[in-house]
Amino acid sequence: MITVKEVEHAAKLARLELCEEEKEKYTEQFSKILDYFNQLKEVNTEDVEPMAHVFPVKNVFRDDKAEVSSIRTEILKNAPLEEDGFFKVPKI
Amino acid sequence: MTDEKIKTKFCYKTASEMRRALLNKEISAKEIVDDSYKRIEEVDNTLKAFICLTKQSAYKTAEEVDKKLGNKEKLPPLAGIPIAIKDNMCLKGFPTTAASKILANFVPPYNATVVKKLEENLIPIIGKANMDEFAMGSSNENSSYHIARNPWNTNSVPGGSSGGSAIAVCSGESVISLGSDTGGSIRLPASFCGVVGLKPTYGRVSRYGLIAFASSLDQIGPFGRCVEDVALALQAISGHDPNDSTSINQAVPDYTAALKEDIKGLRIGVITEMLGEGVNPEVKQAINNSIKVFEDLGAKIEEISIPHTKYAISTYYVVAMAEASSNLARFDGVKFGYRNPDADNLLDMYTKTRAEGFGEEVKRRIMLGTYALSSGYYDAYYKKAQQVRSLIKKDFDKAFEQVDLLLSPVCPTTAFDIGSKTEDPLGMYLMDICTLMANLAGLPGISLPCGFDSKKLPIGLQMLGPVLSEELLLRASYNFEQATDFHTKKPEITLLE
Numbered sequence: 001m002i003t004v005k006e007v008e009h010a011a012k013l014a015r016l017e018l019c020e021e022e023k024e025k026y027t028e029q030f031s032k033i034l035d036y037f038n039q040l041k042e043v044n045t046e047d048v049e050p051m052a053h054v055f056p057v058k059n060v061f062r063d064d065k066a067e068v069s070s071i072r073t074e075i076l077k078n079a080p081l082e083e084d085g086f087f088k089v090p091k092i
Numbered sequence: 093m094t095d096e097k098i099k100t101k102f103c104y105k106t107a108s109e110m111r112r113a114l115l116n117k118e119i120s121a122k123e124i125v126d127d128s129y130k131r132i133e134e135v136d137n138t139l140k141a142f143i144c145l146t147k148q149s150a151y152k153t154a155e156e157v158d159k160k161l162g163n164k165e166k167l168p169p170l171a172g173i174p175i176a177i178k179d180n181m182c183l184k185g186f187p188t189t190a191a192s193k194i195l196a197n198f199v200p201p202y203n204a205t206v207v208k209k210l211e212e213n214l215i216p217i218i219g220k221a222n223m224d225e226f227a228m229g230s231s232n233e234n235s236s237y238h239i240a241r242n243p244w245n246t247n248s249v250p251g252g253s254s255g256g257s258a259i260a261v262c263s264g265e266s267v268i269s270l271g272s273d274t275g276g277s278i279r280l281p282a283s284f285c286g287v288v289g290l291k292p293t294y295g296r297v298s299r300y301g302l303i304a305f306a307s308s309l310d311q312i313g314p315f316g317r318c319v320e321d322v323a324l325a326l327q328a329i330s331g332h333d334p335n336d337s338t339s340i341n342q343a344v345p346d347y348t349a350a351l352k353e354d355i356k357g358l359r360i361g362v363i364t365e366m367l368g369e370g371v372n373p374e375v376k377q378a379i380n381n382s383i384k385v386f387e388d389l390g391a392k393i394e395e396i397s398i399p400h401t402k403y404a405i406s407t408y409y410v411v412a413m414a415e416a417s418s419n420l421a422r423f424d425g426v427k428f429g430y431r432n433p434d435a436d437n438l439l440d441m442y443t444k445t446r447a448e449g450f451g452e453e454v455k456r457r458i459m460l461g462t463y464a465l466s467s468g469y470y471d472a473y474y475k476k477a478q479q480v481r482s483l484i485k486k487d488f489d490k491a492f493e494q495v496d497l498l499l500s501p502v503c504p505t506t507a508f509d510i511g512s513k514t515e516d517p518l519g520m521y522l523m524d525i526c527t528l529m530a531n532l533a534g535l536p537g538i539s540l541p542c543g544f545d546s547k548k549l550p551i552g553l554q555m556l557g558p559v560l561s562e563e564l565l566l567r568a569s570y571n572f573e574q575a576t577d578f579h580t581k582k583p584e585i586t587l588l589e
Contacts (some may be wrong), residue, residue, distance in 0.1 A: 007459070014417060014462040015424070016455055017447040030460060033518050037406045040476045043483065050478030051485060053308050054294045054534030060337040074201035080431035087426055092438045
């Protein structure tokens, strides 16, 4: 079982504003879904390595050579708000 | 609408048929693209395979093809053949929304690597295909823009998340298309729409410029109406990319070279857990018939167990949701996309922007993923799932010591009614039972038309192979296709008023 409080906490961590109706709906659904996920507890995973990736992943480096990357003016075209070549946000 | 009434003459040709017509000057590349748009005009108000058409891009490429044809220059194999791409792949200068409101006004300043490869191969991109928001869904009902409909029955879902890509190919709007597959998102809609869909080995196709859902599972792949078209499309998009550190640095074989060789002596394992309880009897029957086809082709069939199948859905959804919660943190209203205009401080701006920009399923997965990664629950959910993932991969390693390929249904059922599962997220997740283990283990998989149920809805056969076995997978698929006629059937599309 998951409580409304836990749903509120997850929403806070995920930076999502929820209305009361959503909180109730998600609480009910999450309980059902997490209850299903709890079947994983049956599996014996002693000494089993967690697998984060299909193939061994290593850092892939390139030569330290300057390359043309993104162009600032192009990137800023998508900015909701821009000023003097910077992204502008409400006060923190 | 019946076949006879289809006004457009080219829409159901295969890529090789179109190429022949192009080279013989029976038709120009521009006329082929015209034909696609004519077909889209006829059926897409009902089917809604597309979020946006990219005529400027398509005609520019077609023009180039016609110019080269005029100069008698050599053309790449798919030059001039229309393709639709899922709307989570960046096409420079055209809106790329991932079917989310949060990206409604996003115009990427760069091309995805697959787009770059399509352009190099002179393949006209005709439009951005409808999908579940951020590729999260199994029915395409989570699109924030349009309800997509199955061409075989417009009251049924097309499957998801690459629903639009499957519809476009099935209805003759496009010849080939690209989708992405995180837990079955290519194979499931291919199955529901009766077309061929291939999810390549993880890392075979670059993910650069693909809007990320779950980075350790996502993979781009092609749809087509026949195996050969899918092989040609895979050829065009495969290969190592320095911009994707997880892409495989190994030579790409010629996928059509050995396509037509026979499969005598091929060992095929039928996954017992995927033909048990809960599988629709008509689906089961179609799979059993397919097994007989393979036997007649000289394959050796045996039963194979993947013991951890029972835990696959839990494992997959914990991993996918955790990765999604992290990947989707970037949609914060700061650098691109939607921003709530009224918030007067940064935190409010984040929470309101995300609340308004994301749809219900996306929020559900972000929160569950956040929960599974949060302090106190990490070990019980995320770490545990990653451990079971290891065990699932071992199950497959063991299976492939005994057989060359594995066989199962793509889905326990055929396409279901629009709206029938939207209130039951867990029920929807269970649709992915047969497909998602390929993503957990990084394996290539294909969906092939293998029959119809009593409602005339298509049934899909899934074949899975070991890492980088695409050649063999395509060869077995081609043999099966040539021995059956399911891929030649066309839907009678009932247009909405």
